Amino acid sequence: MFFLFGLTTREQLQFTGQSSCRYCGQFAPQQVVQRKTKLSVFFIPLLTLRRTRLQRCTRCGGTSRISGSEQRALASAAF
Numbered sequence: 001m002f003f004l005f006g007l008t009t010r011e012q013l014q015f016t017g018q019s020s021c022r023y024c025g026q027f028a029p030q031q032v033v034q035r036k037t038k039l040s041v042f043f044i045p046l047l048t049l050r051r052t053r054l055q056r057c058t059r060c061g062g063t064s065r066i067s068g069s070e071q072r073a074l075a076s077a078a079f
């Protein structure tokens with residue numbers, strides 16, 4: 001038998017909210033991105049192995065991992 005396995009990582013923009021940046025300290029639009037790593041067999045994604053939420057500053061590009069409560073706080077400031 002022959003199986004072809006692989007890992008695929010995709011990022012999807014969820015929304016953009018206003019917040020202060022952890023890196024540059026400026027009040028700027030922050031993108032919330034969901035990153036998923038999936039296991040694929042024969043190039044067909046089957047299982048999500050890892051799911052992380054990222055906050056990315058549109059001013060300086062600083063990226064950090066955020067929790068679900070931090071995402072909800074940013075969503076309340078979304079426009």
Ligand SMILES: [Zn+2]
Binds near residue numbers: 057
């Ligand atoms: Zn920044």
